[in-house]
Amino acid sequence: MSELDTAAAPAAPPIWKRYFWRNTASNYIRTITRLLLGLILFRLLFSGLSEAEFGFWSLLWSLFGYGVLLDFGFGFTAQKAVAEKSATGEWGELSRLLSTMLWTFVGLAAVLGLFFLAIGGLFLNAIEVPDVDYGMYRLAYLIFFAGLALTFPFGLFPEVLRGLQRIDIANWLNTGSVVLNFIGIALALYVGASFPVIVFVSVITTLLPNVGALFVAMRRLPEVSLSPRLFDWRVVKSQMGFSIAAYLITFSNLLMAKSDQAVLGFTLGVGVIAAYQAGYKVAEMLNLFTIQLQDALSPAAAHMNASGDSAGLRELLLKTSKLTFLITTPLYGLCAVYLEALIQLLTGLESIESDTVLVGQILLFAVFSSQLTNSCAKRILMMCGYEKKLLGLSLVDGLANLGISIALAFSFGMVGVALGTLIPTVLVGWLLVLPMALRYLDLGMLDYCKFILAAAAPVVLFVLCLAATVYWLPIPEEGGFIALAIRGGLSAGPAFIWILFKLRKLM
Template sequence: MSLPVERDPTWAPADSRPLATIARNVTTRYLSNFVDLGIGLLMLPFNLHHLGWEAYGLWVLTAGVTVHFSVLDLGYGSATVKFIAQYRAQRDGKALNEIASTMFYLFAAIGIVAYAVIVALAFNLDHLFAITPEQAHVGQWILLIVGLNIACNFPFSVYGGITDGFQRYDANNIVAVVVSLLVAGVNALVLWMGYGLVPLVAATTAVRIAGYFAYRHNAYRVYRSLRIRLADVRRSRLREISGFSVYSAVIDWANKLNYELDEFVIGVFLGSAPVAVWVVADRIISATQRLTNQINGVLFPFIVDSDTTKRQERLQKVLLEGTRLSVATVLPIAIALVWLAGPLVRTWVGPAMMASAPLVQILAVVVALRVGNATGMTLLKGAGRVRYLAFANIATGLVNIALSAALVRPFGLTGVAIGTLIPVACTTMFVLFPAACRRVELPVGRALRFAVWPALWPAAVVVTALAAIEIAAPDTLLMVAAEAATGALMYYGLFAIAIGRRDRAEYRTRLLELMGRRPRLAPAA
């Protein structure tokens, strides 16, 4: 017989210091991203040197097939986090275990189906790709081995969702860092010992699968009453989760329409060569979004908790503070991309790709709008407006495809970028941000004055100042970074003025609290 809820230490409030929780989650998320980035920069040339272009290309080609199996998530991944956070807020252990058990066995079945499809693909690689019989044989082994990782990932992702639902992203992030470092180490060791591609894939996949048990350990550590049993699988819970996951899946598919099908449109109307030009800009913009949008991901269970416990004032504060910080995070980088797009492209990939520069400038505005409104979208998703968000996103995606197809012939790649900018801008400014304000009963004008204006006007001043100053174009990536940093320092100096003395003092107090120091009190009059 289980202990009464009020005596169960599992339900001790993990968000007694919500700012510290969010800061810890965001910091470790950045750590994980930077580790992955550094490993990628080091291991790509190392693997190319030891494997050769042909073997490395075969590895990327065959393993890349499994990327598309992420669509089988069907929105259940974010739905798991949502309902774990919801029932944690309600202190309902029975419902939480039923959700976890139902999702574990559902994902286990999906993993089995996914592996069956992978096996079928593995024995038909020579019909899918223009490769030799010898390459097809090696590719079979690669796909069969990597497929095991995909199959295991589905059920084990439930443990990660439980930990995230308890707002312990930091625990999962640390595991991700350790696993990435171990994979890189095993990768280097296997190639140094002279083994080939198949042993390399087998060894690194074994490390990744072993890492799943660390995620499982995290889940049982943050929720010690966790029980995943076949007896706790409930059809009613599946219906409950599906009511959210279907719209979450629509949002994911809409994002693919908005940000991943432009290359398809370009390939259909212009051919393969212009796709390479677009990809250069797309890589820069994708990295910018990943770098600047970490806070909003970790806010999701926090918003669900606030919505479940009817804390409207806290939701208002999340929207205002989150939007202000998101805009202030992305705008300096967007300014730098608009200002330095040409030198950045030239020094990174060479003058042959200079046609990417105007695309970077247009798409920098797109990413500024998207990241700036990310808190509002996360709030709509976590606070009962997921259906509205799904329909808005899918409409944006469809308009994006239609506009891009209409503009690509008369305006080329620039037309595709404009076809992306127009629907994203309209949806952000006139649909989603106002909807988020309505959800928390906050006048749009007040939200703009507090969250957007203090972060926006410093950007306008910096852009004007940079346009008036004639600076020699940088000729190295280091000089590009230095000039971008100069613009960012100008921006944040003005931003500190824009937020006012009261908010500066509040931010300073919060920073001192995060550092474990108490701010000194002013002496009594």
């Protein structure tokens, strides 16, 4: 047995192993449910609402997406604190910390509610809602932002469940909410309900999983109290450095995700954004599916770090990195080989520009490289005291992305903007992030690569099956979902079946 493997199996597997597969499976079920029902609901809303109502709806929910910036990193801090304090049994300090966060959020929610109430008239006038329906839009506005204010403090409790490494419970609550949201809005549209009623249904079903998480989390933490009497800002101050770093990393990642469109708009004009987005979408989907594997790493790393379990942290990085490699490589290979057909499927375009395909290939490789270097390492380092160094790397990555994208946009068009994403992603990941994680865990790069590649037999099988499928069953010109599904199954199916039967050995 390799020195990198654990010497002897413990009597009971660690918490992260016990819940890893149910957490991961529930992640994928939640994601697929949201994607499928979201696509159907988009079509229903697009056809069931007026143009002005649909635009107002889209604007409100786009603003909701920026609500992640309003927690100031406290949500991630709560996840880390719950994982650490539950490992050490510091229930009194955890009670003070969660109580302070909760009642701080309640106060911020009240301020937010009053703020949006005060600017309601200015907001509605600024976006020029139709005068004849002004009262209807104002009511919808008030319902939406009242719901947003209520959702804000309750959003702490899914993070508590994550800290307890019960991500599966948070996922099932969220999945149930998505289904209820779909049923409620579909019924409201079917019976011809007014626009404010549709907004109300959407807001309530968004709030429900967070309320459910409150009750489930507190049942699992009977030693913890959330009394306002426990409010103690000094406890939060001890976590402030981590909170600020987590917040700034989230903020920089959000800006980086949106920067390509801004660079394209200001350098080449808005006309090229649609063509770029067509290539970007497949890479976005690959990233969405592969990141589900690492969702459980952060609380597991925090728990082990608090327990001083260095061997467990090494095992966590090695085995989850190996699994990420085995799952991501076939998915990346399929996307790269069938990229043009996938873009046609997602966009409905009959012909795809060569630059759009090249953008897609560049961004796909950027996602693939990031998964191999950043996805596991960053989550573990973040929970082990490296948040400030990771913040510095995020800023370097973001500034390099912006600078290179602008410089290359004038020479290479939208392909240059895609290269501006790829170059810093590869360099920062392979030269800085992964080596930092390996040094912290006292692992050598050569030993790390040997450990990952020792289980590469399913990847070799995938390459052989893909080559045979491409040669013997070339995809027809019209492409289509069924054609892609058949070829994807023939190419990757045998490899994934192999991985499925070897999961116990792999993990």
